[in-house]
Amino acid sequence: MIRLSLALAMALTLAAPAREALADAQEYAAWRMATRLNGVEDYRAFLAKHPAGNFAAFAHNRIAAAEGPRPAAPLVAAPLAPPSESGAAPETAPTGLNLSPGQRMAARDGLRARGFDPGPGEGAFDEAARATIRAWQAASGFPPTGELTEAEYDELTAAPLSGALPAGAPMTARLDPGTEGARAAAEAALFYGPEELAEIEMRLARAGFAVGEADGTLDEAARSAIHDFRLSRGLAPHGFLDRPAVDLLMRATASWPGPVAAKR
Secondary structure (H helix, E strand, C coil): CHHHHHHHHHHHHHHHHHHHHHHHHHHHHHHHHHHHHCEHHHHHHHHHHCCCCCCHHHHHHHHHHHHCCCCCCCCEECCCCCCCCCCCCCCCCCCCCCCCHHHHHHHHHHHHHCCEECCCCCCCCCHHHHHHHHHHHHHHCCCCCCCCCHHHHHHHHCCCCCCCCCCCCCHHHCCCCCCHHHHHHHHHCCCCCHHHHHHHHHHHHHCCCCCCCCCCCCCHHHHHHHHHHHHHCCCCCCCCCCHHHHHHHHHHCCCCCCCCCCEC
């Protein structure tokens, strides 16, 4: 019985990658069918079956290009913390994370995406930004300290516009494989073709990262742009695509629906 259980467990373990590969292949086939038909309802049918798939963001973009982008959530400017009765400055909050400029930018992006306006700037958080952080923390069930903990930063920067992560899942749940070969394999597993890669290059250019010609080949210039974009968003800095990077890029350029519009 023990041997049978072990054999069954090993079989299920070995079968898991095969099941994942089959699911990816089924999504890829469904996506190619949707792109051939290129109708709004075809993309909606694709999203009904693969709402969190690797191509979900592209489907949303093509629908938006046909129907117009959805209006952004209204920004909420948080009031400054009131002074104490004695007139002294509010008590300093506990020290939070020592964020890099790229991580602060990602946190600001996360606040805006959730409808909280941290104000202009990309440097150290000023009092207006900290007040906005406090407002978001209070609305999200966190202690309103104005300082971000690691869990809060993960929550704030987990922004799966295309559904890569469920709401609230930490970005750090997507571990970087660490080696160039593993990163290349993870990128290949996305099944993106020249059309999707060209759109990613266009979006990188719109986000301010020079890619050269957007031809869907991911040459040295494009790899450098991916590296710089990842670095600016607090992700592991390398030149390969993965779902967190693609999702953040889609969110950063959400005002542009993309180069391909579905037929209505």
